[in-house]
Amino acid sequence: MQVRRCAVVFIEPRERLDFDLGQLVTGGTGIEIVREWIALAAHRDEEIPLDADEVSALGMLSPENWIDPAEAGGNLPWQLLEGLIAKGLLISDGDDHAALREQDEQVRASHWRGFSAALHRHTRWHAVDTLEAERRFGDETDRPFLERLGTPETPVRERVEPSRRIALGPARETELEKLIRQRVTCRNWDASRALSAEDFASTLFRAFGARATSDEPGITVMKRAVPSAGGLHPTEAYLLVQNVEGVAPGLYHYHPVDHALEPLGRIEAHESAAIALRMVAGQRHFMNAHVVIVLASRFRRTFWKYRNHAKAYRAVILDAGHLSQALYLASAERGLAAFITAAVNERDIESIFGLDPMLEGVLAVCGFGWRGDSIDEIEFDPLGSVWPKAPPAPA
Ligand SMILES: Cc1cc2nc3c(=O)[nH]c(=O)nc-3n(C[C@H](O)[C@H](O)[C@H](O)COP(=O)(O)O)c2cc1C
Structure with a gap:
């Protein structure tokens, strides 16, 4: 031996x-x-x-x-x-x-940088219930948040006296500005209303679809709505479809070039919310989103070019942020709502979709659907863009 x-x-x-x-x-x-x-x-x-x-x-x-x-x-x-x-x-x-x-x-x-590989492997959760953890933390102390943690850092780092600041002209009111204001992380869903097939398809396309592909000899890259290191776009969208007209509830993979769904398994409607809840680590306010999307990156696609590279893992994680922002804006454009969370049970999601963590790693979970018309869980809407009277800011 x-x-x-x-x-x-x-x-x-x-x-x-x-x-x-x-x-x-x-x-x-x-x-x-x-x-x-x-x-x-x-x-x-x-x-x-x-x-x-x-x-x-x-x-x-x-x-x-x-x-x-x-x-x-x-x-x-x-x-x-x-x-x-x-x-x-x-x-x-x-x-x-x-x-x-x-x-x-x-x-x-896979050409992992060693430290990134260990970081990725050991920051994954299994069967974590964030609500339960919060309750335990809350039970141990009844001191308010500010008293426990002290004041946070100021919202702005001010480097010069106000009198030395150079005032800039206002940004004109445009369609993009309106969309940006509509972007409010959703924690209240209207489960009684199915998402139309058209809203479903076009929102997925805006956020994840390829507008074009280009072939260098042997290398195909996609043009998407968002940037990606080396144009390689390693991040896949895996879907738990819960409430969409004409699409059976279940697990799917989105094919960004064909703009098509790849069915991976049917899920009975009554089991679906429990699966969603497991994915988002017990955050009940996300479990009824009409579509729950796992962002999982095929590291080898990016590490093929950036081998053993100190920045490669960071670059891949950035893609998840870009994609989720595209999803938020695409949803807002159709009057829909979106969310993202990093508090997810990666290990449970891997077993649900059959993913190897070091080859196709879960980075975040996002989703979209119809917002409900009453607030059970707080949302941050100080402009009153989606709620007539804005709820208070999150702590
Ligand atoms: C990386 C990341 C992780 C987040 N994780 C959670 C989460 O675990 N639970 C949650 O309710 N919201 C989560 N959010 C949403 C933020 O709480 C939200 O963006 C913030 O409250 C500001 O509200 P807004 O998005 O409506 O502007 C997350 C956002 C980001 C970008």
Whole structure:
């Protein structure tokens, strides 16, 4: 058998509080401070505790060259290496470890910058309920927000005295300005009214559709409404369609060149809201959107050009922001409403749509539909653009 170290692993020295009953019984506080090494690897979801010998061994093992463990030398006894294999940080060529080896190979083959890969892997959520977390946080303290956190940074960074500012002329009232004012993140939906097939199709096209493609030999790039690093547009739109005339509720992939839906699975209407709720980490105010859209990026498309690049992951994330703004404006144009959230259960979404996190990673969830006519959940509309009387600003 031969072994080599996994492609990407970062080791964090961490301090946490632990409860020690024995210490409480003997008159102590029962609280123990634990310091430990935690391995965060790009091919594993788990956070893996290590001892000092394992940390040191990882530093001695090559991520490139396969070696026979017997050749690793006296500093690295077999038991230590076996432990690292069991923890998945040392990759073996044995049949038993094929699944782990494949995950490691995927990271290697995708041209990830190491730090970005670990960041992406370890910021994904599974089964998080943000409402429940907020409730717990709220239960622990009844002090108001400002008292707990202090005042935030000022809204504007002012660099000179007001008298030195050069006043600029007003922006003319245009159609674009009107649309921008209509853009209010929606948290109240009208589930009683289906979205028309035409509203559905044209909003998707405005936000995600390709206006044209161009072929350099071997390289096809799309022209979309929004910019993308290298023109590569790695971000896909996966849909949970809940309430659209003529479109069966279910999972779809949007094909931006053909402007078509690719059906991925039917969902019974009564199951759909629960799936949406799982995706948006328990945020009930988004679960009834007529269309819920997962933005998932095929990293290899961008990393093909920007290999092992310090900025590549950031560039891909920016695309999600551009696309969601296009969706907001496209929705506003038709009198519809939109939302985006980064508080999402990426790992649950991956299993719903069959996505590998390091190949096609979930970055955000957005959606659109008809806004309801009563406010159950607060929206930020200080201009009164969508609500006759503006609700107060969010905290
Ligand atoms: C990256 C990002 C993440 C967001 N996440 C959430 C979220 O988790 N829940 C939510 O209700 N709104 C979320 N929002 C919406 C913001 O709360 C909203 O933009 C803000 O309150 C300002 O309101 P406006 O969009 O109507 O101007 C998010 C917006 C962005 C850009």
